Amino acid sequence: MQSTFLPLNARRFQQRAQVETPDTLYWDRLAKPELLKEHNTIDYVDFSPSDPENFVLTCSVRVQIYNLVTKLVVKNLSRFQKTAYGATFRQDGRLLAAGDEEGHVKLFDTTSRNILRLFKGHTAPVHRTFFTADKLQLASFGDDKAVRLWDVANEKVVQTYGDAHTDYIRAGAMHPQAAHMFVSGGYDGKISLYDTRAETAVQRTLDHGAPVESMLFLPNGSIFVSAGGNQVRVWDLISGCRLLTMMSQHHKTVTCLRLGSDGRRLFSGGLDRHVKIYDVSTYKTVHTLTYPNAVVSMAVASGDQAVVAGMVDGLVSIRRMIVDSKPSHLKKIRADRERKMYKEPKRPNDTQKADKIIKDRVKGPGLKKFDVHLRRFDHKKALDDVMAPQMMEKQPELVVAVVTDLLHRRCLYKALIGRPDRVLVRFINFVVNHLSEMRFMRPLLMAASTILMVFERRLVTYSQKLMEALERLAFAMETEVKLTTELMQLKGAMDMLIGVSMDNGEVVHKSTYVDTKGQKMQPSSAAEKYVVMVE
Missing domain, CATH: 1.25.40 (Serine Threonine Protein Phosphatase 5, Tetratricopeptide repeat)
Incomplete structure (x- = not known):
């Protein structure tokens, strides 16, 4: 009797494949990137709400509106003497605002390319500008450590907030529903919450812990997100701006934040050449996009039609979502044809049915x-x-x-x-x-x-x-x-620290800290090393 020889099993040495999830399958439908090249860093990218096939790029002294399909420039807004920053569309897509290095804020008509308003007041470059929810006012965030609120109709400043930050203000976000509320983030690591109806405009000041690069509100307006350093922090506006969670998925500075999938997914781009996609319900990473260089700006089209990322070397990556254009009834017809093609043919010579048909044994792959x-x-x-x-x-x-x-x-x-x-x-x-x-x-x-x-x-x-x-x-x-x-030394040190903290800790009320003598103390980074907070 001939003994069988089993071939070598090389699978056990192969790396584990990535677990396929619905998000992985969905975002893998993004096509290969189509690249555009500008001559300088892409400061900001924004999609038009009225025409989702158009997006605006802010680069050097030019603000250009591109068509997503043709990749050609639709309009060129080159009315800047110095560097332009942060060109954004209004909610209806009819107006576009951008700051510049001179400290001016310019308002353009997207249909005619004319400058409708010129807001002067900042004494340093203005990096970000955003429209309020009612479309009547415009907020500008400048390097002069001031935030200004402008009236679009009469071209006048409504309010100036000059004492909220002690360093450059490079980030901000407007409440999506309440026109009187917005937030700003500065390079001093502070986040300020504003309410224009109150006598004291700055309602609350929070600490992000690193220079804030980008901010946004979730669609319902009860939660806002800040990005700075290698962290993305989520704050609950309803419960007194409480920190909900903190995500540290990037290895370098996070530069931009965006929303996708109708607000159900959060995007964060960073200098580590990655764009992380989070599930807003769990704040867990569901997918990662990789780019050839550091990502400094990003925009997501409505319905996830495309993801556009601007990089530090002037490269623009456009990844469009692949949509299956074949109708469902054609798929059914094709499936029926394939089923008929591979159906076993009838044997005309067979006069009686066999009790049991023994099929030929399928031969496996030959030995290597x-x-x-x-x-x-x-x-x-x-x-x-x-x-x-x-x-x-x-x-x-x-x-x-x-x-x-x-x-x-x-x-x-x-x-x-x-x-x-x-x-x-x-x-x-x-x-x-x-x-x-x-x-x-x-x-x-x-x-x-x-x-x-x-x-x-x-x-x-x-x-x-x-x-x-x-x-x-x-x-x-x-x-x-x-x-x-x-590694063994590091493991031993960590085991010792964990053991010391467990021995010296005391079970107390929630959010209360005690030292080894039982004295209450304020939570701090030094205290947290030696005590335990018990929920």
């Missing part, structure tokens, strides 16, 4: 070449087959699978001994390159030990290339040992 050599116990040829340069580069899991099988057979030593130097150097280089990968570490460490055994029995003089390969192997081993030692 190295499996055939292993089946014949030809270990050297099996190792030679997987040590082809292309396979070692693109399919390292196959090489490790063969090495693991040879280790289990205790035949790796026999497969390596008596080899020419070039073969040994290639094998050592593979071990060095992949030793740090967690999925390969255990078998490759055993392979490195086998290599040393091979050289212990070798009596001839080593070549220069072989000595250099052995030195690389020794350095890689030392690096892994050092890294493991540092």
Whole structure:
């Protein structure tokens, strides 16, 4: 009876595939990016509410309106002597406002490209401008540490707030429903909440903890979001601006925030070349988009038709959503045709029905070449087959699978001994390159030990290339040992801190802090290291 040979299982060495979720499938429908190139950093991107196929780019001294489909400039608003900043559409798409380096705010008619209003009052560059919910007023946020509220009709300043911040104001957001409320964020790390109806306009001041780069309100207006440093913070306006959650998914500064999917998804772009997409109901990351350079501005079209990102080198990435244009009834017709094509034909000669039809056994895939050599116990040829340069580069899991099988057979030593130097150097280089990968570490460490055994029995003089390969192997081993030692030390330190905090902590009322003597104290970063807050 012929014994069956099972082929090698290389799946266990493959990296785990990303878990497919509805968000992953949805956002993977974004097409490959179409790129535009400007000559300077893209300061701001905004989509037109009235014509979602048009978006405005603010770059250097130009404000340009592009068409999403043709990627051509529809209008060029070049009425700036110095750098323009933050061009945004009004809610109806008929007007567009932008600040500039001179401290002016210019209001344009999008249909005629004419300057309708010129607001003068700031003494430093104005980086952001936004319209109020009633479309009658315009707020400007400047580097002169002041926020000004303008009346669009009579071109006059309504109110000036000059004592809310102590540094540049580069971020702000208007309440989507209440025209009398808005927020501002400054480079002093502070967030100010304004109510124009009250005698004291600044209602509350919050601390973001880092220079604030971008802000926005959720559609219902009860929650607003701030971005600065590598953090995105969510604040509850209804419960006294309480901090709801904090997200630190970026490795570098978060530069821009946007909403998508009708307010159900939150986008954040950063200097780490990533755009994170969060679920607003859970504030968990559901998808990540990667870009070739640092993202400084971003906009999402209505209905998620497109995601436009502006980068620090002037590159503009346009990713449009792929929509299946084929009608559903055509899909059904096509499916019926395929079902008929693959339907088993009738046999005219069959006069009676068979009791049971035994189908031919489906043959599995044939053995690969190295499996055939292993089946014949030809270990050297099996190792030679997987040590082809292309396979070692693109399919390292196959090489490790063969090495693991040879280790289990205790035949790796026999497969390596008596080899020419070039073969040994290639094998050592593979071990060095992949030793740090967690999925390969255990078998490759055993392979490195086998290599040393091979050289212990070798009596001839080593070549220069072989000595250099052995030195690389020794350095890689030392690096892994050092890294493991540092990680164990870090784990021990963390265990000690956790143990000390649990021993010194005391169960108290919610939001109350105590020291080791039982004295109440205010929450601070120093106190939180040694006490425990119990919910």
